[in-house]
Amino acid sequence: xxxxxxxxxxxxxxxxxxxxxxxxxxxxxxxxxxxxxxxxxxxxxxxxxxxxxxxxxxxxxxxxxxxxxxxxxxxxxxxxxxxxxxxxxxxxxxxxxxxxxxxxxxxxxxxxxxxxxxxxxxxxxxxxxxxxxxxxxxxxxxxxxxxxxxxxxxxxxxxxxxxxxxxxxxxxxxxxxxxxxxxxxxxxxxxxxxxxxxxxxxxxxxxxxxxxxxxxxxxxxxxxxxxxxxxxxxxxxxxxxxxxxxxxxxxxxxxxxxxxxxxxxxxxxxxxxxxxxxxxxxxxxxxxxxxxxxxxxxxxxxxxxxxxxxxxxxxxxxxxxxxxxxxxxxxxxxxxxxxxxxxxxxxxxxxxxxxxxxxxxxxxxxxxxxxxxxxxxxxxxxxxxxxxxxxxxxxxxxxxxxxxxxxxxxxxxxxxxxxxxxxxxxxxxxxxxxxxxxxxxxxxxxxxxxxxxxxxxxxxxxxxxxxxxxxxxxxxxxxxxxxxxxxxxxxxxxxxxxxxxxxxxxxxxxxxxxxxxxxxxxxxxxxxxxxxxxxxxxxxxxxxxxxxxxxxxxxxxxxxxxxxxxxxxxxxxxxxxxxxxxxxx
RNA sequence: GCUAGUGUGGCUCAAUGGUAGAGCAGCGGUAUCGUAAACCGCAGGUUGGGGGUUCGAUUCCCUUCACUAGCUCCA
Numbered sequence: 001x002x003x004x005x006x007x008x009x010x011x012x013x014x015x016x017x018x019x020x021x022x023x024x025x026x027x028x029x030x031x032x033x034x035x036x037x038x039x040x041x042x043x044x045x046x047x048x049x050x051x052x053x054x055x056x057x058x059x060x061x062x063x064x065x066x067x068x069x070x071x072x073x074x075x076x077x078x079x080x081x082x083x084x085x086x087x088x089x090x091x092x093x094x095x096x097x098x099x100x101x102x103x104x105x106x107x108x109x110x111x112x113x114x115x116x117x118x119x120x121x122x123x124x125x126x127x128x129x130x131x132x133x134x135x136x137x138x139x140x141x142x143x144x145x146x147x148x149x150x151x152x153x154x155x156x157x158x159x160x161x162x163x164x165x166x167x168x169x170x171x172x173x174x175x176x177x178x179x180x181x182x183x184x185x186x187x188x189x190x191x192x193x194x195x196x197x198x199x200x201x202x203x204x205x206x207x208x209x210x211x212x213x214x215x216x217x218x219x220x221x222x223x224x225x226x227x228x229x230x231x232x233x234x235x236x237x238x239x240x241x242x243x244x245x246x247x248x249x250x251x252x253x254x255x256x257x258x259x260x261x262x263x264x265x266x267x268x269x270x271x272x273x274x275x276x277x278x279x280x281x282x283x284x285x286x287x288x289x290x291x292x293x294x295x296x297x298x299x300x301x302x303x304x305x306x307x308x309x310x311x312x313x314x315x316x317x318x319x320x321x322x323x324x325x326x327x328x329x330x331x332x333x334x335x336x337x338x339x340x341x342x343x344x345x346x347x348x349x350x351x352x353x354x355x356x357x358x359x360x361x362x363x364x365x366x367x368x369x370x371x372x373x374x375x376x377x378x379x380x381x382x383x384x385x386x387x388x389x390x391x392x393x394x395x396x397x398x399x400x401x402x403x404x405x406x407x408x409x410x411x412x413x414x415x416x417x418x419x420x421x422x423x424x425x426x427x428x429x430x431x432x433x434x435x436x437x438x439x440x441x442x443x444x445x446x447x448x449x450x451x452x453x454x455x456x457x458x459x460x461x462x463x464x465x466x467x468x469x470x471x472x473x474x475x476x477x478x479x480x481x482x483x484x485x486x487x488x489x490x491x492x493x494x495x496x497x498x499x500x501x502x503x504x505x506x507x508x509x510x511x512x513x514x515x516x517x518x519x520x521x522x523x524x525x526x527x528x529x530x531x532x533x534x535x536x537x538x539x540x541x542x543x544x545x546x547x548x549x550x551x552x553x554x555x556x557x558x559x560x561x562x563x564x565x566x567x568x569x570x571x572x573x574x575x576x577x578x579x580x581x582x583x584x585x
Numbered sequence: 586g587c588u589a590g591u592g593u594g595g596c597u598c599a600a601u602g603g604u605a606g607a608g609c610a611g612c613g614g615u616a617u618c619g620u621a622a623a624c625c626g627c628a629g630g631u632u633g634g635g636g637g638u639u640c641g642a643u644u645c646c647c648u649u650c651a652c653u654a655g656c657u658c659c660a
Contacts, residue, residue, distance in 0.1 A: 047655095055589075145655030146588025153657045157588050160655070188652095193596090201633075201651050259659090304660090309586050310651090312658060324660065409660095421660060458660040490617045517617075525621035539619055551620075558620075 004135065006167050016041035018078060018130040019068075019139055019165035024048050025121035026067035027161070030060075036123065037099040037149060037158050043417060044175070045164030049147055051099065056159050061141035064161070068139050075134030076118035080127055088113045092124065099149065100124045138172035139165045182415040187468040188315040194473050194530060196481070197316060197464070205313045205320035207461055212481035215510065217460055219479045221301060223578075224325050224457070231346050233299040233327060238279025240303065244269035249434060250278045255403075259306045276302035277428075277453060280328035281435050289439040294449065295331035295339050301460075302326045316465030317420055323460040329452040330432065332441070336379065336450060340386040340408075340425060343454050347410055347423045348390050350456050355580055356470060358422070360387055361409045363400035370403060371429045379427045380406045386425075404430035410458075415469035422458035422466065427451075471580070473531040474553050478575045484511040485532035486548075487523045489539035491515065496543035500536075500564055507568050528553060533582075534571065552582040559584045 005011050020039035023046075028034050031054045039048030050056075083091060085104065092100040103124060104113060116125040118133050130136070140163060147160040166172040183189075191197045196213035199206070209217055225235065241263065247253040252260065252274065261272040273279065280298045289296070305321045312318050331339055351358050362383055365376045383406055387394045394408070401407055410423030428451040438446045457463035467475070477483055484504055488497045494515040504511045512532070514523050520537065527535045536548040541561075548567050550559040559582075574583035 057589085143654060144589065147656045148587080151657070153587070157656075159588075162655080199652090204651065306659080309658065311586060311588095311656085313652090318659070322660065326660095424660075455660065460660095462660055487620090489619050492617075519617095519623060520619050522622055523620095528621060535620090537620065541619085549620085 004130075004167060006171075013041045014128050014130055015136065015167070016046040016165050017125075017127075018133065019136050019163070020046040020048050021078075021116065021118065021121065021123055021125070021129070022068050022071045022133055022136060022139070023064065023141070023161065023163055024050075024123060025071055025119070026064050027052075028121070029067055030063060033096070035097055035099060038103070039123075045142065045162060047160050047162045049099075049149070049158040049160045051149075051156070051158050056144040056161060058144075064141050065139060071119065071121075072133050072136050072139075074119060075132050076121075077132050078116055078118045078129040080129075081115050081117065083113050083115060085109070085113055088115070088124070136165055137167050138169045139163060140172060140176070179416070182417075185415045185469045185472040186315075187317075187414075187465040190468050190473045191316065191465075194481075196468065197461075199315075204310065205308060205318075207316060207319055207321075213464070215481040216464055216475065216479055220457070220460060220464065223478075224301070227346065227350065228299045228327070231297075231342065233297040235299045235301075236280065236283055237300060238276060238283065238302065239273070241265070241270045241272050242278065244271055246278050246282075247271050250281075250431060251434060252278070259308070261305050261307060272305045273302070274304050274306045276300050276304065276324060276326045277328055277431060277451070281431065281437065281451075284330055284437060285435065289330075289437075289449075291332060291439055291441045291447075294439060295329050295335055297327060297329045299325075299327045316461040316468075317414065319459075319461050322462070324455050325457045325460065325463075327452075327454050329454070330437070330439075330449040331452065332439070332447065333378075333450055336427065336452075337382040337385060339452060340382050340427075341389050343425050343452070344386045344390050344392075344408070347425075347456055348392070351410065351412075351423070353578060354467065354470070354476075356412050356466070358410050358412050359419070360392055360394040361397050361400075361411065362387070362394045363397040363402075363407050363409065365406060366399045366401055366403060368403050369401070371405070375429055376406065379429070383408050383425065383427070402426060402428075404428045412466050412470075414466060415472075420458075420462055420466060422463055423456050424454065424458065426453040428453060475531075475533070476578060476580045477533050477571065477582075478578050480531075480533040481510065482512050482530065482532040483509050483534065483571065483575075485527040485530075485535045486511065486513045486515075487520060487527060487535060487537050488513075488515045489520050489537065491517055493538045493540070493543055497538045500538065500548065503564060504568060507572060509568070509571060524551075534567075536567070550584070552584060554582045555585060 004015065017040065020041065024036055024039055027050055031052050034050050034052040037049035037051065040046065088104050089101055092104065107113065114126055115122055116127055116129055142162045142164060145160050146157045148157055149155040164175065166175060194212060195210045196216060197207050197209050200208065244253060256274055260274050263270050263272065280300065283298060284296065301323050303321065303323050308318060308320050329339060364380050387408065405427035407424055407426040409421045411419045412422050413419055432449050432451050437449055439449055441447045486497050486501055488494050497513055497515055501511050501513045524535060531553045533553055535551045538548065542548055547561045547563050549561045550567060552559060570583050
């Protein structure tokens, strides 16, 4: 038996796919009559969807693992076979596997129907697989959750068992360990521990920013303003609540009503804005526009409210009210390509600065769309070209665009490897038309502009959540709520410490002084747990030499003793350059 | 919203069908101390809310709220 090459993604995929077949068999052995749905390999593991009366609990996991071990030890060969379509349907009907029958019926007529068998287990499967079940070494059932058959919320909900498999117990243990470590940087946990943001039962899905979180938010916004000025945007702010009639014109009332909070003012229907676009449009509409003004870039830090389903809420990643770092750009069709390149460059500049790895997805024309195929094609090409021009790659999501235009999504990972959409660039051919927007071209004729909706952070909330996990609470100095924490060794040093604090604060640094009557080890531990950027020890020696003994939460070792003025200069440089690591590294 | 699970003082956790216990944090003292938790004492909870079963519920049941994982949907 050839040694497996675990580094090869295809091998990992086959390995876990085979493990998923083994799990399916184990479950059917333990709970006969269980119907099988699908069981693919996924990032870091695999799952299988089951339909059974039995409700899986965590106690079942060990039982299933034991049963899987038996199948592994039997070292069955995996054997591929093919079946004509009708025969395959009959075969699975006889075995009482309605989900498999449905899958086969949905396969194209000319598709080869293949099955994989090991021992007395057989499953509809395109493969490929490992050679034998004995090659699977370490398996672990991780969790159980509901999942709709074929991802359709109108269809029955099945039970999905998530599991993983590794070539050795050590690698499995290491993976479990990594998960534990990742959980420690969960932004919900850190948000509370570091005093950044939190939630209360009284307001599900509506975040509270605590004083330190407010520093983060404000600094992020300062940066946003700076960079948008540089890229030619103007900033506006539009009302929180506007008349229902406006939302009817924009189409939101029809398409988005269930997510909108509404209110009554003087017996008239109003809605709290779930999106900022209509506000921008009303600003554009204020006066006749000329081609000379285009592209007109309206930036808006818009606070929006959306009624998200309760089960969808997820810390700062998914909330019911959030600030979008929005912009609506009105421009002529001919300008689309250049403008999209510009936006993609802006996005890349920001993500690169934060060292956030991201992936890009291009969502194309859905079946239900408005506008001509030619317009769509041109728009999709413009988006694709923009990405290529900044040297990035993208994945296509066919038919996944909004009904009014195609879009590019910028996706970032959280600490557990879940993807969250942050930035997005959406082309919109519809809204300007609905509002009869126009501009006068160089030809003296009236034209309808195109609108681009785009966000860079996505939302301040989601971005801060992602950032918190990305840097495990050790924020870049320019964002850090506490840039310097001063710790006195004894009460005798308090006076000097206070002078240092004032000097650093005068330079604009965010400084906290801990002169409590506690041991230095105690105060240091606390400061480190709070991820305060630079922690300075102040004792006799320092007071005498007019120095500080410096450590950084980003570096393991002590940085050493230095003069207050040098420390100050270095920190100001680190802030100015917006670097992510310590300047002393 | 759906499926499953969880809910005990600010935090982390314990306990039991007989009306809750610890550590940390807090407060009051003592120690003035050099790099990840000094010591002593005090105070703090109608066990998420409501209802039911029971002589008795935090424990069992129902319901509701919130959270967690996933599905669906999305910034």
